[in-house]
Amino acid sequence: MTQIVEMKGMNKYFGKLHVLKNIDLTVEQGEVVVIIGASGSGKSTLIRCVNGLEEYENGKLVVDGHALAPKGGNQKSLAEIRKEVGMVFQQFNLFPHLTVRKNVMLAPMKVKSTSQTVANATAERLLDRVGIGNQADKYPSQLSGGQQQRVAIARALAMEPRLMLFDEPTSALDPEMIGEVLDVMRELAREGMTMMVVTHEMGFAREVADRVIYIHEGQIVEQGKPADVFDNPQNERTQAFLSRVLSH
Numbered sequence: 001m002t003q004i005v006e007m008k009g010m011n012k013y014f015g016k017l018h019v020l021k022n023i024d025l026t027v028e029q030g031e032v033v034v035i036i037g038a039s040g041s042g043k044s045t046l047i048r049c050v051n052g053l054e055e056y057e058n059g060k061l062v063v064d065g066h067a068l069a070p071k072g073g074n075q076k077s078l079a080e081i082r083k084e085v086g087m088v089f090q091q092f093n094l095f096p097h098l099t100v101r102k103n104v105m106l107a108p109m110k111v112k113s114t115s116q117t118v119a120n121a122t123a124e125r126l127l128d129r130v131g132i133g134n135q136a137d138k139y140p141s142q143l144s145g146g147q148q149q150r151v152a153i154a155r156a157l158a159m160e161p162r163l164m165l166f167d168e169p170t171s172a173l174d175p176e177m178i179g180e181v182l183d184v185m186r187e188l189a190r191e192g193m194t195m196m197v198v199t200h201e202m203g204f205a206r207e208v209a210d211r212v213i214y215i216h217e218g219q220i221v222e223q224g225k226p227a228d229v230f231d232n233p234q235n236e237r238t239q240a241f242l243s244r245v246l247s248h
């Protein structure tokens with residue numbers, strides 16, 4: 001098995017706040033790991049460390065064979081890691097002044113020197129794949145939230161990532177648009193993409209995750225197969241959290 005992410009004894013602080021505490025976590029190639037936990041528990045910080053959007057203080061972090069040094073260390077592998085890790089945010093983060101097509105073409109042309117012709121063909125293929133091939137020449141503001149988030153996924157895929165990070169990709173969407181984004185993610189998982197997903201969509205987690213991780217105050221307190229974590233949580237904090245979120 002190939003390890004795509006390896007965290008060992010990883011710690012992160014925001015000033016005095018100890019946000020991630022001694023995190024040990026490996027993600028194998030093709031695995032879908034869903035991260036759950038209360039607001040402020042450190043879920044976003046954890047996945048943002050994986051592509052270097054947040055620096056950590058000590059411990060070890062290796063992404064697809066590239067060691068990402070702690071704060072103050074040599075960050076020579078950061079550019080390589082960013083090429084291999086796609087990220088999708090709650091707020092889409094599309095470039096408002098570029099068409100959908102250009103949003104998807106930009107990174108491969110800038111970062112990988114892909115030709116315009118090839119980048120365009122890739123954009124069309126990916127936009128088709130996420131079900132919005134007919135929207136390519138619109139601007140983000142002309143699309144629904146669900147469509148914008150699918151553009152964001154296509155844009156991340158255009159870099160041919162080895163790993164996709166999702167930070168609450170459906171939390172900003174109207175309820176009727178959540179399903180179309182989860183469908184695209186479900187399809188990606190089925191095709192074997194390695195994924196780390198922060199989400200409150202427990203139905204999705206139960207169906208798609210290979211492993212569910214519960215974080216409490218910066219610590220992984222429980223992890224396992226979705227059926228085990230959801231139906232038979234061992235830790236009392238996991239039990240309390242799940243009874244809160246599953247009851248409504």
Ligand SMILES: Nc1ncnc2c1ncn2[C@@H]1O[C@H](COP(=O)(O)OP(=O)(O)OP(=O)(O)O)[C@@H](O)[C@H]1O
Nearest residue numbers: 014015017019037038039040041042043044045046
């Ligand atoms: N840039 C920052 N500077 C200082 N503190 C921060 C920063 N980002 C996050 N924090 C704090 O770190 C803790 C973890 O934040 P994080 O955003 O990782 O939580 P989360 O589990 O993603 O929460 P949510 O479910 O609300 O998105 C919180 O206490 C938060 O206030």
Ligand SMILES: [Mg+2]
Nearest residue numbers: 043044045167
């Ligand atoms: Mg968060």
